[in-house]
Amino acid sequence: MNPSPRWFGSRPLPRPEEDLEDQGLAFDVGTLIERRKVLAGVGLGAVGLALTACAPTSQSSSSSSSSSEEIPDETAGPYPGDGSNGPDVLEESGIVRSDIRSSFGESTTTAEGIPMNLELTIVDMANGNKPFEGVAVYVWHCDRDGEYSMYSTGLENENYLRGVQVADADGVVKYTSIFPACYTGRWPHIHFEVYPDTKSITDSTNAIATSQVALPKDICDAAFATSGYEKSVTNMKSLSLETDNVFGDDGGVKQLGTVTGDVSSGYTVKLTVNVDTTTEPTSGSAPGGGGGGMGGGTPPSGAPDGTPPSGGPGGQGGTPPSGAPSMPSDDATAPSSPSTGSNT
Secondary structure: OOOOOOEEEEEOOOOOOOOOOHHHHHHHHHHHHHHHHHHHOOHHHHHHHHHHHOOOEEEEEEEOOOOOOOOOOOOOOOOHHHHHOEHHHHHHOOOOOOOEEEEOOOOOOEEOOOEEEEEEEEEEHHHOOOOOOOOEEEEOOOOOOOOOOOOOOOOOOOOOOOOEEEEOOOOOOEEEEEOOOOOOOOOOOEEEEOOOHHHHHHHHOOOOOOEEEEEHHHHHHHHHHOOOOOHHHHHHHOOOOOOOOOHHHHHOOEEEEEEEOOOOEEEEEEEEEEEOOOOOOOOOOOOOOOOOOOOOOOOOOOOOOOOOOOOOOOOOOOOOOOOOOOOHHOOOOOOOOOOOOOOO
16 A cells, blocks of 8 residues: 655655655755745845855944935045145145055055945936946045044144055945944044046046045944044943934934944944935035135144034034134034044
C-alpha cells in the first residue's frame, strides 16, 4: 500500500515516508532554487537580515526625511569662504578635492578629530528626479574646536575642511573629513552649496541650492564623549533640533543625515539632496541672503559677530571685535566667534 502523499509548500514530497531532510538531491536543489526566487522577490531582505545578525555592531542613526521634497534653502552663515563674506577659497587652485582634512596651498595643517566620510546624493527634481550628474558641490564645516578656517583667530591662513566635488553618474559626491564640533547656539551641522558645474563656483550667486546637513543626537553624544570634543558636550546641553535657528522650523527632518559607524572606526554620513532648478533659491551665500554690505569686506579678527538680540539664547555673548559688522536678523542668534559663541 502506497503511503499517503505529503506536501512541502506547493510541492509533493517524493519520499512521503521519509523526513524532509531525506527527500533526495533533486528535491533539495528545487527547494534552493525556490528560496532564491523568493529572496530575489523581496530584494534579498532575508539575506540582509542574516548578514546584519552576523556583522560586527556599530552605531547607526537614520533620517526620517522624505525623498520627494526639495532640500530646504538655508543661510550659508557668516563663514562661507565663497567670496560673499570676505575670503574666497573657490577661486583657489586645489579646492576641487575629496579629502578636505588638510589645508592646501601655503599651509598643510591637518584638522584633527574622529574620521568622517560624507556622501551626498544630488537629485535633479526638474528632470524627472534623475541623478544630478555634473553639478559641483562645495562643502565646509567647523573643526573639532568649533572654529572655521579662513575666519577664526589664528586660522585666517588655513583652508581645511573646505572642498568641492563633482557629482558622478549617480549624482553622488564624497568627502573625507572629520566629525565637526558643536559650538554655542548651533546644532552640529555641515554646510554645502550646489553649483551647476565647476566653472560656476567662482561666483557664489550661481549656487542653485544652499543648505545644511544636521547630525543625529545619539551620534553626536557618542562622538563628543571622546577626547578633544569636551567643549561640545557643554554646548549640546542647551540645544535641540527643534529650537535650532536653522533646523527648528521642522526639526531638520529633511536635512538629518543617515549615519553609520562608531568613534573608533569613524562615521559615514549620507543625505539625499533634492534640488529643484525651477524654483528660485531663497537663501544666498552671504548671511541673510545677498551681499548685505558684508560681502568683499575684510573679516574681523576671530569671526563676524555682533550683539545678540533680546531674547536670544543665553551665554552667546562676549564683546565683538572692534569694527566687526553686526549680523543680519536671521543670523542674529549666532553672534560671536566660533570659539566663544554661536554662529551659523
